[in-house]
Amino acid sequence: MSDVGYDKQQAGEAGEIARLLSYVLILLASAGLFVSATAIPTSRFEQLGAGAFPKIVFAGIALVAVIAIVEALRKIPAGAYGRFARQTQAWAGRRYLVFVTLGALAVYLVLIPVLGFSLASFLFILGLELVLMPRRAATLLIAVIVAAVFSFGLNWLFAEVFTVFLPRGVF
Amino acid sequence: MDSFLSGLVQIFTLATLIYMFAGSIAGIIAAAIPGFTVTMAIVLTLPLTFTMEPLQGIAVMLSVYVGGYTGGLISAALLGIPGTPSSVATTFDAFPMARRGEPGRALSLGIWASFFGTVISTLVLIVAAPPLAMFAVKLGPWEYFSLIVFALTIVASLVGDSVIRGMLAGLIGLGISTVGTDPIMGRPRFDFGIEMLQAGLPFLVVLIGIFAISQLTSEVEDPKSVRSGNALVTGAIDFQTWQVMKEVLMRPVNLVRSSVVGVLIGALPGAGGSIANLVAYDQAKRNSKDPESFGKGNPDGVVASEAGNSATAGGGLIPLIGLGIPGSAVDAILMAALMVHGISVGPRLIMDHADLVYGMFIAMAVASLMMLIVSVLSMRLFLRVAEVPKWLIVPVVMVCCVVGSFALNNRVSDLYLLGFVGVAGYTLRALGYSLAPLVLGVILGPIAETNLRRALMTDADPTLFLTRPISLIFLMLAVISIAWAIRGHLKHRKPSGRSTDASAS
Numbered sequence: 001m002s003d004v005g006y007d008k009q010q011a012g013e014a015g016e017i018a019r020l021l022s023y024v025l026i027l028l029a030s031a032g033l034f035v036s037a038t039a040i041p042t043s044r045f046e047q048l049g050a051g052a053f054p055k056i057v058f059a060g061i062a063l064v065a066v067i068a069i070v071e072a073l074r075k076i077p078a079g080a081y082g083r084f085a086r087q088t089q090a091w092a093g094r095r096y097l098v099f100v101t102l103g104a105l106a107v108y109l110v111l112i113p114v115l116g117f118s119l120a121s122f123l124f125i126l127g128l129e130l131v132l133m134p135r136r137a138a139t140l141l142i143a144v145i146v147a148a149v150f151s152f153g154l155n156w157l158f159a160e161v162f163t164v165f166l167p168r169g170v171f
Numbered sequence: 172m173d174s175f176l177s178g179l180v181q182i183f184t185l186a187t188l189i190y191m192f193a194g195s196i197a198g199i200i201a202a203a204i205p206g207f208t209v210t211m212a213i214v215l216t217l218p219l220t221f222t223m224e225p226l227q228g229i230a231v232m233l234s235v236y237v238g239g240y241t242g243g244l245i246s247a248a249l250l251g252i253p254g255t256p257s258s259v260a261t262t263f264d265a266f267p268m269a270r271r272g273e274p275g276r277a278l279s280l281g282i283w284a285s286f287f288g289t290v291i292s293t294l295v296l297i298v299a300a301p302p303l304a305m306f307a308v309k310l311g312p313w314e315y316f317s318l319i320v321f322a323l324t325i326v327a328s329l330v331g332d333s334v335i336r337g338m339l340a341g342l343i344g345l346g347i348s349t350v351g352t353d354p355i356m357g358r359p360r361f362d363f364g365i366e367m368l369q370a371g372l373p374f375l376v377v378l379i380g381i382f383a384i385s386q387l388t389s390e391v392e393d394p395k396s397v398r399s400g401n402a403l404v405t406g407a408i409d410f411q412t413w414q415v416m417k418e419v420l421m422r423p424v425n426l427v428r429s430s431v432v433g434v435l436i437g438a439l440p441g442a443g444g445s446i447a448n449l450v451a452y453d454q455a456k457r458n459s460k461d462p463e464s465f466g467k468g469n470p471d472g473v474v475a476s477e478a479g480n481s482a483t484a485g486g487g488l489i490p491l492i493g494l495g496i497p498g499s500a501v502d503a504i505l506m507a508a509l510m511v512h513g514i515s516v517g518p519r520l521i522m523d524h525a526d527l528v529y530g531m532f533i534a535m536a537v538a539s540l541m542m543l544i545v546s547v548l549s550m551r552l553f554l555r556v557a558e559v560p561k562w563l564i565v566p567v568v569m570v571c572c573v574v575g576s577f578a579l580n581n582r583v584s585d586l587y588l589l590g591f592v593g594v595a596g597y598t599l600r601a602l603g604y605s606l607a608p609l610v611l612g613v614i615l616g617p618i619a620e621t622n623l624r625r626a627l628m629t630d631a632d633p634t635l636f637l638t639r640p641i642s643l644i645f646l647m648l649a650v651i652s653i654a655w656a657i658r659g660h661l662k663h664r665k666p667s668g669r670s671t672d673a674s675a676s
Contacts, residue, residue, distance in 0.1 A: 022602050037360070050353035050358040051360070053353075054361070057346050064335060102597070105384070105590055109586045124569075158574065158578065162215055
């Protein structure tokens with residue numbers, strides 16, 4: 001937050017626009033789900049049917065989302081929209097490790113069924129540790145040991161003690 | 172008296188006490204791992220008790236149960252991740268307290284509150300099991316629906332910075348709960364042909380994704396802090412055992428109120444610790460002279476949540492012992508354990524196996540004492556977690572989350588869901604949405620829908636919600652609760668003028 005050139009007010013306005021976009025997305029999704037809830041057939045045995053509760057909920061979401069949109073539109077100054085793309089880019093730049101972490105998690109989850117839990121976890125832990133850790137030689141040894149314990153060790157613990165078998169992979 | 176002594180003798184054998192001690196340790200460790208619930212720990216304990224005497228087996232399972240409710244506190248306080256659904260509210264104040272440099276105090280507060288909560292619930296269990304069980308069974312779907320409406324109004328005090336986003340989060344939670352087959356007729360809803368969605372979104376995977384993954388991801392937002400090798404929590408790791416015990420006892424009203432909330436909610440079949448901690452927290456906040464400090468490390472918040480969730484252990488046994496109705500999944504497993512030993516659970520249990528019932532009461536008290544001893548002795552070890560740097564904690568706990576999510580159903584597709592929910596959770600967090608109402612919506616949604624539809628199936632007249640006295644009382648409480656929350660928000664807004672929401676960045 002102490003980055004050079006960081007303007008708190010402009011960042012706040014960009015945040016408000018991002019929230020406005022989220023309200024619009026939520027409104028669209030809830031409207032779509034409300035429509036699909038109307039297609040759920042009712043039962044002759046009950047007054048409400050399986051679609052009634054979802055309809056109440058999604059109508060509620062849509063209503064609150066509309067109120068949120070109106071309130072957000074009142075708050076955002078006209079000039080803020082022009083700065084939105086630049087502010088978002090700056091925000092993402094400040095948080096690049098978040099994207100690295102989530103990306104690594106996504107790759108790890110996809111690789112688990114292929115490589116098996118032990119190997120995929122070892123690579124994920126070690127890889128992410130290498131990205132996040134302070135660049136000192138001493139920490140590398142700790143990183144490797146921790147990665148081995150929480151991948152191969154955890155797999156052994158679950159298989160032998162809890163008889164829960166984690167994915168073994170195709171190899 | 173003979174039955175009581177017989178139960179006492181059976182519990183106080185060396186073998187039983189050693190097994191119970193091991194059960195306490197296992198429960199605490201299991202619940203400290205995100206995604207590894209008390210229910211899972213009890214399920215894994217069940218086969219081990221087959222060869223034991225009935226009371227010995229139940230006593231061990233109760234130790235795991237009581238230990239498990241406390242274990243959830245460890246990751247809640249130190250990592251900001253609820254180890255179990257029953258410690259969601261614990262994260263609200265214990266985590267900020269730990270972050271503020273008092274991790275030892277946060278843990279100690281939670282442990283003492285858990286201990287006293289369990290003791291109070293055991294006392295209530297002994298005195299009130301039969302009458303409370305009779306009351307709980309008299310509640311029809313109208314009363315249950317009204318109770319859930321009342322519970323939903325809790326959202327009002329969990330909304331965080333923005334009421335609108337808090338309401339949206341709560342409603343999204345209710346929406347998530349409608350995915351999958353409907354609870355009454357079994358009709359498919361919103362599964363879009365995806366097999367995993369047909370049975371509904373697994374609640375625990377959603378919980379782990381929303382809270383754990385988003386929390387862990389937010390830990391790496393500042394590259395400088397991560398790369399400097401900073402620990403997750405810094406400050407004195409002083410457990411302050413006796414000082415904190417006094418601190419907890421100096422809050423008798425909060426302690427007793429939260430425990431009673433836990434007992435009452437635990438006694439209602441279908442509710443349980445996952446709701447009790449939130450209701451107890453809400454009540455503590457509403458009755459506090461300083462509600463603004465909640466969510467910023469207020470000790471009352473920690474005491475309320477932990478006393479509330481631990482008291483459900485005793486409360487849940489009330490309908491089980493009184494009527495043979497399990498109040499939660501854990502109670503159902505306890506019931507199964509009794510049935511494995513050829514003991515039929517029902518209203519006659521207390522007459523036919525009085526020694527067993529008294530033994531269970533004694534086992535509860537002993538289990539809570541063991542939990543306290545194990546916790547006090549081992550917390551220094553657990554507090555070492557606080558010294559582990561972020562770069563180690565983040566990937567390791569993420570792997571634990573993956574294991575927890577997979578082990579629930581042994582489905583790889585749950586892992587993909589975890590990743591998706593984690594990204595969604597982080598996005599909502601970054602946009603300033605409060606995640607607690609969302610979780611509350613997911614928990615309460617199915618109970619609300621089932622009872623609403625069941626009520627109208629039983630009698631199509633909707634005015635019954637208003638004409639049945641207990642239902643009316645719950646609805647009136649809901650209205651009062653909303654009015655109180657609106658008053659609080661208006662009061663809060665006045666001095667600060669038009670609130671400017673925190674930036675998403």
